[in-house]
Amino acid sequence: MLTDDLAGITHGDSPGPVGDEFVNLVEAALRRLNKPAALVTCELLGCLPRTLTATMANWPDPRPVDPTPLDRARALREVLVAAIDRLQLDRPQADRARPQAMLEHDILYWEYVRGMPTKAVMAKLDIREAMLHRRRRDGVAILAQDLRRHEELLDPEPHPHSGPVRSKPVRSPHFLGFLWGPGGLLLVLWGFGAVLFLVALHSPSYAVFWSAANLLFAAFMGRGAHRN
Numbered sequence: 484m485l486t487d488d489l490a491g492i493t494h495g496d497s498p499g500p501v502g503d504e505f506v507n508l509v510e511a512a513l514r515r516l517n518k519p520a521a522l523v524t525c526e527l528l529g530c531l532p533r534t535l536t537a538t539m540a541n542w543p544d545p546r547p548v549d550p551t552p553l554d555r556a557r558a559l560r561e562v563l564v565a566a567i568d569r570l571q572l573d574r575p576q577a578d579r580a581r582p583q584a585m586l587e588h589d590i591l592y593w594e595y596v597r598g599m600p601t602k603a604v605m606a607k608l609d610i611r612e613a614m615l616h617r618r619r620r621d622g623v624a625i626l627a628q629d630l631r632r633h634e635e636l637l638d639p640e641p642h643p644h645s646g647p648v649r650s651k652p653v654r655s656p657h658f659l660g661f662l663w664g665p666g667g668l669l670l671v672l673w674g675f676g677a678v679l680f681l682v683a684l685h686s687p688s689y690a691v692f693w694s695a696a697n698l699l700f701a702a703f704m705g706r707g708a709h710r711n
Contacts, residue, residue: 505627505631506624508527509527509563509626509630510623511525511526511527512559512563513591516564516595517596517598519553519556519557522556523552523553523555527559528555528556530634531559531634533634533637534562534630534634535555535558535559537637538558538561539554539558563595563626563630566626566629566630567588567592567596567626570622571585586608586614586622587618587619587621587622587625588622590604590608590615590618590622591619591622591623593608601615
């Protein structure tokens with residue numbers, strides 16, 4: 484029974500039963516198992532980030548710093564095949580001797596891993612179509628539960644693509660920043676010129692300072708216009 488199978492998998496700290504949506508994602512990935520170009524678009528990739536990262540870390544070749552879509556598809560295929568193998572390995576030895584007890588594993592293995600047509604699987608396992616569809620669905624549900632359990636048991640680790648990219652906050656222009664830049668120098672020169680102008684009105688001897696201030700201001704403005 485499916486309930487008994489799930490009870491064995493959800494023992495301990497594992498999560499509760501998975502929903503139909505996740506089961507459907509697993510089934511869709513299984514149908515693309517031997518088609519890498521189709522597997523790269525599988526939505527299940529986004530549901531197992533820790534599992535995929537751990538799988539790629541165990542590859543004998545150097546771990547890709549920035550995995551390509553094909554890298555992730557390759558890792559997902561390994562994860563699914565290993566999960567199908569666990570359907571058989573996790574069974575007691577007595578159950579392995581009974582063909583009907585291993586139907587979930589055998590159906591998923593021959594139909595998805597080996598790519599055998601449904602009719603050929605029915606003939607090989609000597610079962611009817613209704614039985615095949617029912618036990619296949621049970622096997623996919625067990626597989627989905629196992630994948631979710633392994634994903635949640637893995638410790639999260641930082642990954643450059645594991646979370647949304649957050650942009651840096653944009654600061655609004657500040658008056659003090661304006662004073663610190665070229666605008667501050669412009670204000671200083673304007674104030675200095677105004678003071679000299681007032682002094683020159685009362686004392687002609689300071690008229691030369693006013694002229695110098697005007698020349699300096701004109702030179703500054705001309706330099707800024709040249710840069711622009």
